[in-house]
Amino acid sequence: ITMLTWTISPKVGSPCSLVYRADTNMTNRINCSDNLNLTFIPGLAPALEIQQVGIAQEGNYTCEMVSTHGNFHTTYHLTVLVPPRPSLYCGQQGSPVCEAAVGKPPAQLSWVPESSSTAEEKGHDNGTVTVLSRFSAGNTSMTSMTNVTTCMVSHPAGNWNESIAC
Template sequence: MKAGADMKIAGKAVCVFVLLTITKVTRTVGNNRVSATVGNSSVLACPPKSNITMITWKISPRVGGPCTLGYRADQNKTDRTNCSDSMNWKFRPDRNPTLEIQQVGIAHEGNYTCEVVATEGNFHKTYHLTVLVPPRLTLYCDDHGNPVCEAAAGKPAAQISWVLESNSTPKEEGHDNGTVTVLSKFTAYSTNMTNTTCIASHPAGNQSKSIACRPSKNSGFILHVSTILCFLSIITFMAVIYYFKLHSNRLCHKTKCPETAPTHSPQDDTMEVEPYTTYVQKENVIYNSVSDLTAGQNLPQGLSPAT
């Protein structure tokens, strides 16, 4: 039992010794969050140690593959793998292993780790770089005379506020590159306004602009004019229809247009029969006259007096 307890104690002691050794050999200086404004330069420092054997910057940017910058003291030689020209040593790495990023862009956002091998042990320090993009601030008056403030393509999204109290609710629109456009429309509680100031708060710097908008007086006038024009259009349309209808009737009277369905009366039948009746009566009168004349002259039948 005693031997087993001694073995457990010895095992714990070995574990503590190993942990202490690892802590002494490999030291983490810490992780830091840094930010840089787009277009500017950013400088990231390594832990300053003496008797440096090797230094390596390991970079994992937001866009593109990882890259490394290395220095070996025994060969007094530097090397780089897959790193762009915008990332390089700021000074001689054997004297100061600081990394400089020139013309910072959104693509440079990511993690940057510096590993140092020295006689004191191994050290590393990690930075998380965030790129700030200041928004483009514009302030204008809309068609109704309301001030509109726009903070376009900012990273992160800007916070818009007004000097005068407003019940406006900002609207955000995200873009593929990580920037955000914020739009805020000022709605005044009274129409008696002078200058209105829009303030865009952003980590890259605050911006403000002022404008004087007058409430639009043309909206009611435009509605009134539109109503009148619509009414006049209806009247004109009805007048055109009436004109063409009236003109068509007059043209029909001048040309004596036939009736659509002529009527048939019994009098027409009588008028059609009268010529035949008159003809028959005349024939009878002629026949009777010839008969009388023949009888009076005692002419043989079948002979008629010469005419």
């Protein structure tokens, strides 16, 4: 490797670059925060290290390598998952309310028994979404003569379910 450049183009904020030159064994940091570094392991190419990954690090990461064999580049897209904070409680009308707070992407909510309710989504400034669903029995008859209802939260970062009787 003669030279290695990582160019980071975050979804929010200004781009930055880390440039390593083998002839000087120096890394030049251009507009990058301290949580982005090149790490060096003997026998391997320098690797990009991102410490404390969060939503602010989302974006495109392009690596360009110059060597005696030619110039090579590849781009990676970093997406950060934020697991929602699920909760289930009895609402003011005495029916179950399920909430999956501040998740990314938005969680999917479903009910057992099935409900005709629709989920409400509220977006937050940091890119997360809170999803709220109020159970609506409609024509559904409760099973086993109980009014136990289960909320199921589905999310790429994990699934959750809880039951309640209101």
